[in-house]
Amino acid sequence: MSRLKTKHLLGIKNLDREDIELIFQTTANFKEVLNRPIKKNPSLRDVTIANVFFENSTRTKLSFELAEKRLSADIINFSASGSSVEKGETLLDTVNNILAMKVDMVVMRHSSPGVPHLLAKNINSNIINAGDGTHEHPTQALLDTFSILDKTGRVEGKRVVIVGDILHSRVALSNIFALQALQAEVMVCGPPTLLPKHIGELGVEVETDIRKALEWCDVANILRIQLERQQMRYFPSLREYSQYFGINKQLLDSLNKEILIMHPGPINRGVEITSDVADSDHSIILEQVENGVAVRMAVLYLLAGIG
Amino acid sequence: MQKRLLFDSKLLKVTIGRLCRQLIEVHNDFSGTVIIGLQPRGIFLAERIKNELDRMLSGEVHLGYLDATFHRDDLRRRNEPIAPSQTKISFLIEDKNVILVDDVLFTGRTVRAALDAMNTFGRPAKVELLVLIDRLYSRHIPVKADYAGRKVNTIQSQRVLVELKEQGEEDNIWLINKEE
Numbered sequence: 001m002s003r004l005k006t007k008h009l010l011g012i013k014n015l016d017r018e019d020i021e022l023i024f025q026t027t028a029n030f031k032e033v034l035n036r037p038i039k040k041n042p043s044l045r046d047v048t049i050a051n052v053f054f055e056n057s058t059r060t061k062l063s064f065e066l067a068e069k070r071l072s073a074d075i076i077n078f079s080a081s082g083s084s085v086e087k088g089e090t091l092l093d094t095v096n097n098i099l100a101m102k103v104d105m106v107v108m109r110h111s112s113p114g115v116p117h118l119l120a121k122n123i124n125s126n127i128i129n130a131g132d133g134t135h136e137h138p139t140q141a142l143l144d145t146f147s148i149l150d151k152t153g154r155v156e157g158k159r160v161v162i163v164g165d166i167l168h169s170r171v172a173l174s175n176i177f178a179l180q181a182l183q184a185e186v187m188v189c190g191p192p193t194l195l196p197k198h199i200g201e202l203g204v205e206v207e208t209d210i211r212k213a214l215e216w217c218d219v220a221n222i223l224r225i226q227l228e229r230q231q232m233r234y235f236p237s238l239r240e241y242s243q244y245f246g247i248n249k250q251l252l253d254s255l256n257k258e259i260l261i262m263h264p265g266p267i268n269r270g271v272e273i274t275s276d277v278a279d280s281d282h283s284i285i286l287e288q289v290e291n292g293v294a295v296r297m298a299v300l301y302l303l304a305g306i307g
Numbered sequence: 308m309q310k311r312l313l314f315d316s317k318l319l320k321v322t323i324g325r326l327c328r329q330l331i332e333v334h335n336d337f338s339g340t341v342i343i344g345l346q347p348r349g350i351f352l353a354e355r356i357k358n359e360l361d362r363m364l365s366g367e368v369h370l371g372y373l374d375a376t377f378h379r380d381d382l383r384r385r386n387e388p389i390a391p392s393q394t395k396i397s398f399l400i401e402d403k404n405v406i407l408v409d410d411v412l413f414t415g416r417t418v419r420a421a422l423d424a425m426n427t428f429g430r431p432a433k434v435e436l437l438v439l440i441d442r443l444y445s446r447h448i449p450v451k452a453d454y455a456g457r458k459v460n461t462i463q464s465q466r467v468l469v470e471l472k473e474q475g476e477e478d479n480i481w482l483i484n485k486e487e
Contacts, residue, residue, distance in 0.1 A: 038427035
């Protein structure tokens with residue numbers, strides 16, 4: 001079997017098409033395992049995994065934890081609040097202390113871009129990036145693209161628009177890399193203040209009119225407005241944002257075609273997406289969550305499965 | 308490299324017929340019995356046995372494919388991850404008699420993994436093992452075949468090469484001596 005060309009999953013940027021396809025094949029196997037009456041299997045028995053979260057997370061942490069448990073790994077959880085980080089310990093010291101307890105893999109989330117890369121240079125375990133600031137969130141992008149593949153049968157040639165706060169979004173960047181590696185066409189759409197200045201240089205289309213964007217696309221991945229990352233105001237009000245960029249049923253009905261609706265969660269209902277759209281048949285939001293566990297199992301299995 | 312032919316197409320057909328009759332002797336009409344082929348190579352043999360049984364019993368015998376990759380005991384002892392194959396079992400095996408089918412029985416470790424993997428689909432009433440080639444005196448764990456196409460004395464360095472029509476070749480099964 002071919003193996004991943006990397007020892008760590010730091011970002012989609014480090015993966016090529018072959019790697020992603022290998023992960024998807026393995027994901028399909030694990031998805032089947034997750035539909036069995038007994039979902040646990042012993043493939044990562046005796047592997048110890050530390051989930052190190054320096055930033056809040058519900059979904060990603062739960063999903064990783066569940067994936068690790070389904071694979072029979074031993075896990076320890078660490079979150080920065082209430083820990084020695086508050087006493088002034090440096091990042092490397094914290095992580096080295098955790099590793100001194102003989103940990104094989106580290107799943108890490110941090111609010112600063114590049115932290116997993118720094119760790120990968122300094123320590124021996126496999127590192128999986130579970131989100132580093134506004135940089136990358138590779139497992140989210142893998143599960144998003146896998147969900148498109150799973151639902152529609154292919155990713156190549158699909159037109160995907162990513163809507164919303166592109167500037168602060170690690171999901172957007174990872175998704176752009178993943179979709180482009182699989183030869184999909186990508187567009188970003190949002191208020192000009194939330195689009196990075198030179199985003200076009202990544203080879204994506206840029207659009208500020210949501211109707212035009214939706215008319216162009218097959219799949220719309222709608223991002224959350226991240227209020228916690230906005231020290232300054234990028235748009236006048238949430239109400240105005242939802243007027244101009246919110247996805248609602250009338251807008252979709254007026255398009256004369258069906259679009260697959262995705263959202264990485266958590267949803268701000270009534271802001272970037274209305275409830276009737278989020279809960280409609282075109283939405284695969286909950287399938288994304290389901291696939292998330294299988295994708296993470298595949299990544300853990302492929303990175304750990306080497307002696 | 309020396310090769311010895313263990314099965315050709317004709318002998319294979321006769322042997323599969325014999326194995327099927329043995330199975331019918333024990334399992335009658337197969338109402339409470341299912342066949343599970345082990346991935347990757349046991350499935351072709353399992354398919355042939357199912358087809359032969361369907362013909363003999365003029366009925367439909369349940370057949371599933373089982374992949375035991377995630378239950379193997381050598382996962383992190385290799386240089387590469389082991390590629391999983393598809394598992395496809397569309398029936399419940401709870402309280403069923405299960406016949407596991409594989410091409411070659413060697414150390415027995417695959418069978419152990421398969422027994423574990425099968426347990427994730429329920430608790431079978433009874434499990435039997437059918438193999439085409441039983442390599443004697445090479446077991447690492449106490450596993451034995453209930454039905455064997457042919458028992459062969461082999462030494463550790465020899466290899467059994469199975470070529471089946473389903474993989475685009477003629478039906479030929481060889482015993483190969485690796486040169487020192």
